[in-house]
Amino acid sequence: MTDLLLFQLRRVGRNKQYLFFTVLLPALFTVFFTKVFGAQAGSSAQYQEWARGYLVSMMAYGALGAALGATIRLAFDRRSGWLRQLRVTPFPPGAVLAVDVLVGALLVLPSLVVVALVGRFVNDVQLGLGTWVALVGVLWVGAAVFVALGLALGLALDEQAAGGAIGILSTVLAALGGLWVPVAVFPDGLAAVARAMPSYQYAQLGRDVVAGGAPAVVSLVAVAGYGLTFAVLALAVGRRRPLHAMAG
């Protein structure tokens, strides 16, 4: 298991595109948008509010991209025949899926931590140490919802669709979930759509923590509900289409 986990982590770590979209891009956005819009703030309190909001958005954006990107890759390994080869090699049954879930969960951390560090040290976001830890912790655990979604898609889609899905889904989830442009400036109809998005509710978990409280029950229930739905979906697809089934 450990062998396979390190092997998979190394593979994803080598993917420059993955690192760019899940770590570097959210970090750059954090700096850029905070500097551009934060400069218009009338007071330091206003600046802090803007910078915190954008910090949480970009942590969520990086995390969902990392979780999806790490798990949808399953489709590539099916297409190449590697999953079939693993099936006739003495790995315990279920090891492949378990490792990919773990890889997805672990790779969320660099996105969260790097954006948090940029927020703290470049954008001067002021939060107590406990709040920083809680923020990273809540967003880390909550990212399970996107690990489950990525797994379901990785199992269901073929290689080409999977490749497209990573980018499109990250973009749609981020844009409609109010991670790029705050939902506060959305028109009413679109705001209602945003609030139904798992990405919006996921980011809310972080916003509530940053505001100094516990995550709202509504957001917790929404994220857990989405997570459960995606997990059940992944199980159902996995049963219909075993890992060693041929591509296509």
Place this chain on the structure above:
Amino acid sequence: MLDTPALDIEGLTVRYGSAVAVDGIDLHIPRGQTVALLGPNGAGKSSTVNAALGLFRPAAGRVEVLGREPGAAIRDGGVGAMLQHGGLPSETRVGEVLRLVGRRYAAPWPLADLAATTGIDGLLDRRVDALSGGQRQRVLLAVALAGAPPLLLLDEPTSAMDVEGRQAFWATMRGLADRGHTVVFATHHLDEADAVADRVVVVAGGRIVADGSAAEIKRRIDGRTVRFTCPGPRDELVALPGVTGVTALGDLVELATADVEATLRGLLATRDLLPDLEVRGATLEQAFLRLLDTRPETGALR
């Protein structure tokens, strides 16, 4: 445990929808044999190998690998396999893949020696995505051998190899057989079966049509054909010495024969004219067809 056969297949039937790929195959392979599954494309070789690996549930029949259910034999490190639709992971190096796989077995093949044996030394640090087709094939062979397991199941292992690669592969297989490994490989090259296997099982139309030593099989399917224009009566041709089949091609007639010389002598003794006479080697497909139905093929005569 060692007295259990390497592979024990009984009444194996594989269907894809309504098409029957394997039609009741019985195959018993004791440990230590090197066996070629020889047959044309679509004969049912791959389906047999895949069923032996437990990659799908057969429609009927029983498969035991090293005395156990296929999945259990694989998990215990008893099997190494090269699949027709197997592959390598992207964003890795060859050596990493071989180490990952090798470590899952009790006594993995030392990496440097494995690489030398399979002809991939110098490729261990190569990125998998940068391999050529033939190199990839040899790496897949190395993956199958990485654990030095007692049973090797190889599905068309040389299909993407050049001549040198093939010869290196044959040498590797003979070395494995000498060390007591059981090797079962599918191929549609008679010369390959002949060069490597001490037993050749000929598969055609989802059934086993011949099973014997390479020399025996070669004798049976390495036939030739004699063609000539023959507008007249042909009924007596079947009775000529050596003739195993007669096929009419318009005015042309084609005799399949196990003994060209005897057949020609017989022809010359009964006919004055043999216009457009031609002698050629039978294709393997013709040979397989003949094995499918070893009675003289008189049905095509008009």
